[in-house]
Amino acid sequence: MKTENPRAWLLVLPVILLVAFNALIPLMTVVNYSVQETFGNNVFFWQGVDWFEQVLHSERFHDALGRQFLFTGIILAVEIPLGVAIALAMPRKGIWVPICLILMSLPLLIPWNVVGAMWNIFTLPDIGLMGYGLNWLGIDYNMTQSPLAAWVTLIVMDVWHWTSLVVLLSYAGLVSIPDAYYQAAEIDGASKWSVFRYIQLPKMKQVLMIAILLRFMDSFMIYTEPFVLTGGGPGNSTTLLSIDLVKVALGQFDLGPAAAMSLIYFAITLLVSWVFYTIMNKDVKE
Amino acid sequence: MFSWMAWTLPTALVFVFIFSCIGVLAFLEVKYPGGAERTGVFGITTTRGDRLFISILGTVFIMLGWLGLMGTPLWGGLTLSIIWAVFVFRKV
Known part of the structure; x- marks a missing residue:
């Protein structure tokens, strides 16, 4: 029988208060800002849904949203298979296990702005090791001038920073598979592919969904790294949603449109996260 | 302030x-615990709270x-939203 104690809710109270202060109240304020115009001094003018209409019809927002989805799509398409492949290649026993795990954790320990600064210097065409090296090899590479080079750098940087997370999660999923499964597969003469397809992949499904969810949310909200690396340039080519949002809110001080934009941004993130969460939960129940 | x-x-x-809405949900949960869980037309298991969330997110x-x-x-959007919410609460 399930025992219930309503007093347990009291223990949740501090968290509710904390969430109210750091999430709910700011969110309510953003909603209030999104329907008003202000010129500072705490004076507001009612504007209705004008800002939403403006944002929905703004080509600049469409472009930033498109770039954001492209970036997140590429990131997921590269990091998830790569992370699984590295996890499969990692040793399961012996002295190399901790060494591999520490090596894998290192990029995750570096703060975002430092990663951005590192890669900025690393890829500069005149002094950076990678930038100079590529040009020395005869490859025309200049991420401060060519949008393609900027995108490649941005993606390589994110892959370098975050693939480890997928590796660690997948590895945790892999080591939890009992040896009996592998022994049974060996007796049946299963190929390596079958072992992966019918034993390892299903067992990793849960953690992989979490990895996809985390990587989706993080890459969809990414700000610091591209801001430090390219500043959204060259031109607007790497201006992702959050960079554009900050430009509108703090650069132009258009708080109303920025609020409307962030609410639309929030709704999209919420929808995709809910879809992932629902798929995950469905699998757990099955 | x-x-x-x-x-x-x-x-x-x-x-x-x-x-x-959240208050009503809390009241219903105290009166009829369990969240009225069911599997609806989309094949997902939802409670009352999930259905409210789906209604609001859909409305947005x-x-x-x-x-x-x-x-x-x-007004047209509002009508569609209400239809959506009724559909979610009855079928999803």
Whole structure:
């Protein structure tokens, strides 16, 4: 029988208060800002849904949203298979296990702005090791001038920073598979592919969904790294949603449109996260 | 104290509505525990709270879609949203 104690809710109270202060109240304020115009001094003018209409019809927002989805799509398409492949290649026993795990954790320990600064210097065409090296090899590479080079750098940087997370999660999923499964597969003469397809992949499904969810949310909200690396340039080519949002809110001080934009941004993130969460939960129940 | 939050009557009403819905859910949960869990037409298991969440999230996108495609006034979007919410609470 399930025992219930309503007093347990009291223990949740501090968290509710904390969430109210750091999430709910700011969110309510953003909603209030999104329907008003202000010129500072705490004076507001009612504007209705004008800002939403403006944002929905703004080509600049469409472009930033498109770039954001492209970036997140590429990131997921590269990091998830790569992370699984590295996890499969990692040793399961012996002295190399901790060494591999520490090596894998290192990029995750570096703060975002430092990663951005590192890669900025690393890829500069005149002094950076990678930038100079590529040009020395005869490859025309200049991420401060060519949008393609900027995108490649941005993606390589994110892959370098975050693939480890997928590796660690997948590895945790892999080591939890009992040896009996592998022994049974060996007796049946299963190929390596079958072992992966019918034993390892299903067992990793849960953690992989979490990895996809985390990587989706993080890459969809990414700000610091591209801001430090390219500043959204060259031109607007790497201006992702959050960079554009900050430009509108703090650069132009258009708080109303920025609020409307962030609410639309929030709704999209919420929808995709809910879809992932629902798929995950469905699998757990099955 | 809350003047920096720039409250307006319409936005306040939206939040009052959402919090009242949560209040009603809490009341129903005390009276009929278990959240009225079921598996609906989309094959997902939902409780009352999930259905409220899906209704509100759907409403946001219906309203944004209406505003983007048809513009103001939003009465059509509101009608669609109510139909959506009724559908979610009965079938999903």
